[in-house]
Amino acid sequence: MQSFTVFDIVIISITVLLGLKGLLRGFIKEIFGLVGIIGGIFVASRMAEEIGSLVAPLLALENSATIKLIGFIIGLVGFWAIIYILGIILSKIFSVSGLGFFDRILGFVFGSAKVFFIFSVIAYALYQVQSFKDLMNNKVSDSITFPLLVKTGGYIVKLDTSDIVKKVENSVSSEDKENQKEEKNSLSQEVSDTVKEIKEKAVESGNAVVDTVKKSVADEISESIQKETKEQIEQLQKEETDINTDNK
Template sequence: MQDIAMFDIVIILITLFLGLKGLFKGFIKEVFGLLGIVGAIFIASRISLEVGNVVASVLNIENESTIKLLGFIISVIAIWFVIYSLGIIVSKIFSASGLGIFDRVLGFIFGAAKVFLIFSVIAYAINSIDSFKKSIDENFSNSIVMPHLISVGSYIMKIDTNSIKEQINEGTKEIQENVSTVIEGAKDEAVQMEQQASDFIKNRAAQEFEKELNRQKQQFEDELKSQKDRFDSVNNQNKED
């Protein structure tokens, strides 16, 4: 009982202590670290057997559980390294804009969660090996932390990919429908604006034509009146002579 209680205390203290790293590192780095862990576990749990078989052919390993465990560990490390490297790049890009106390608090939460996820997956992976499962059931039956570690690790490694794929497809379909609606609305609006512009141009052209016609008419009338006045003046002069 004392050993088990000590195990729980050690796990909690390590989780909190390493969570303090997140307090100092901030949210941006920690969130990429967490995404790296979850993403690595999610992918590695699906390709662990294939990777393990490649390694097993080199190391001459025949035990299937060992092959899967080894393939899982190698896959997690490789995938996590890629995502973590991406996080470093993004962190440098955003290094100039700090989030203050919120960045630190969220960094602590993400840091602690990341460590807890690591322990959860390790506990679940070890518990999945038959030779270790019996020992864990016997020695950790009174542990408070161990059942939670195994439960969380099991949930992460058994996420229904088909369900996620369906949700992604539904979301993509909805986005496409919304985009199509927006495009159709934009087309209708463009046609309406084009019609309005055409009507405006026609009306404006008609007004300009009418204005020019009136100007030409007035000019013609003025010229005609001027010619008439000149003709009358000549006639009057001839009569006087």
């Protein structure tokens, strides 16, 4: 039967005490501090050689390993310092805006959770060693927090980050496909509308040309008829004049 043991008291006490650090620092400083360390390692590990090459002439360094190490340290500390200063500025803004209380409460929760997760990973790792597993089963088998630590640590250790990344990539890919489909449909609609408009204009132009040709032909026929009629009348008048002249 599980009960509240000395082990539980120790774990909870350490978690709460270290969580008080988060209460004093605030949630924003805690988050920015963690981001500064993780981000600093990420940036420094990729730019250590470039940073080291910049400071090597100033420190008269020649060994490539030393240059890379110095570059890593400077990159890590520099990135962490920038992020930490940003965290302080943002924390001040929160305090002035009246949200400082919530910042500190969330800082306590975050700080306590961070410590608990660290204990969880340690407990799970030790529990995988048979000698430690037997010892823990004998000493803390009735503990309330120990099973929770092992379970939480197992979840963290077995967390498949590649699967998460794959899901995110699939989600982004699906969104891209949907956007491409919408763009394709939009383009097809625009092309269809353009073709339709061209057809309509072509028909209108054709009708206008036909009307113009018809009018031109009709005018020419009318003019030709009028001309022939006039010539016939003139011819008749001439013949009549000739007949009158002969009679006289």
